Amino acid sequence: xxxxxxxxxxxxxxxxxxxxxxxxxxxxxxxxxxxxxxxxxxxxxxxxxxxxxxxxxxxxxxxxxxxxxxxxxxxxxxxxxxxxxxxxxxxxxxxxxxxxxxxxxxxxxxxxxxxxxxxxxxxxxxxxxxxxxxxxxxxxxxxxxxxxxxxxxxxxxxxxxxxxxxxxxxxxxxxxxxxxxxxxxxxxxxxxxxxxxxxxxxxxxxxxxxxxxxxxxxxx
Numbered sequence: 001x002x003x004x005x006x007x008x009x010x011x012x013x014x015x016x017x018x019x020x021x022x023x024x025x026x027x028x029x030x031x032x033x034x035x036x037x038x039x040x041x042x043x044x045x046x047x048x049x050x051x052x053x054x055x056x057x058x059x060x061x062x063x064x065x066x067x068x069x070x071x072x073x074x075x076x077x078x079x080x081x082x083x084x085x086x087x088x089x090x091x092x093x094x095x096x097x098x099x100x101x102x103x104x105x106x107x108x109x110x111x112x113x114x115x116x117x118x119x120x121x122x123x124x125x126x127x128x129x130x131x132x133x134x135x136x137x138x139x140x141x142x143x144x145x146x147x148x149x150x151x152x153x154x155x156x157x158x159x160x161x162x163x164x165x166x167x168x169x170x171x172x173x174x175x176x177x178x179x180x181x182x183x184x185x186x187x188x189x190x191x192x193x194x195x196x197x198x199x200x201x202x203x204x205x206x207x208x209x210x211x212x213x214x215x216x217x218x219x220x
Contacts, residue, residue, distance in 0.1 A: 040216025041170055045079035045104025047147060047197065047206075049177070056176065058209060060154055065091045065184040069152065069209050071176035073195060077149055077208060078172045079104030080218055081165055082113065082127075085120040092182045092189035096150040096207070098163055100173075101125045105145040106137060108170070108218060123150065123205065144197050149206045152178065162213045170218035175211040 051073055058069040083101030088094055101118055115131040125148035131137060151173075153159035165171055182189035193207035 038217065039108070039170070039219030041078050041104070041108065041172070041218070044106075045108055045170070046076075047104070048076040048078070049195070050074045058154060058178070060095070062091050062095065063184075065095075065182050065189075067095055067180055067182040067189070069176070069178035069180055071178045071209065073177040074175075075177045075206065075208055076172065076174045077102055077147065077206070080108045080113075080170045081167050082116070083118045083120040083125060084165065084167060085122075086163065091184070092187070095180065095182065095189070096152050096191075097159065098151045099123065099125075099148060100151060100165065101146070101148050102171070103146050107142065107145050112137070124148070147206060148204075149208050152180065152207060152209050154209070158210060158213060162210060165215070170216050172214040172216055173208060173210055173212070176209045178207050178209045180207065
């Protein structure tokens with residue numbers, strides 16, 4: 001009886017200690033593991049284009065140049081940046097100071113992007129990939145989920161903010177697709193935006209008048 005009582009006494013002491021120790025270990029282990037970070041991209045990103053009720057026009061002056069931006073579409077660019085190219089402020093080409101190459105959908109995943117190579121040139125984007133057939137990604141799907149956008153600004157503060165974007169960042173850019181017409185004494189400048197997903201260089205790039213910019217999480 002004495003031995004049985006001793007075992008019972010020890011169990012009364014040890015069992016609560018084991019429970020407390022397990023709970024402490026669980027809490028420490030849980031906080032030590034990084035939580036999955038949800039993506040801030042709507043629908044894992046995309047190119048969202050909406051017709052405007054009527055054409056809109058914007059004017060910008062730069063030195064002796066005057067530019068008119070005409071838009072028929074509102075536009076949202078959401079995805080992961082895979083390339084960037086800045087241009088000097090020399091007009092008229094300097095009216096488009098930054099190009100961003102952006103991917104969305106399944107291409108946002110680093111596990112997919114490791115099969116891709118992106119190269120930015122003067123108003124151009126070239127990409128190549130060697131992706132396993134098991135991924136299920138077709139050439140058509142890939143082409144439809146990659147864009148090269150030329151960005152134009154009316155606000156210098158917003159321009160500086162967007163220029164801080166680096167490859168690997170995920171962003172949401174909202175604004176208007178615009179055709180640009182520029183003039184200065186003795187000179188003219190003209191460039192049109194793409195409004196479809198299946199055209200190619202030199203007509204295959206979206207020209208976005210940026211009106212808002214939000215850096216977001218790419219998710220994990």
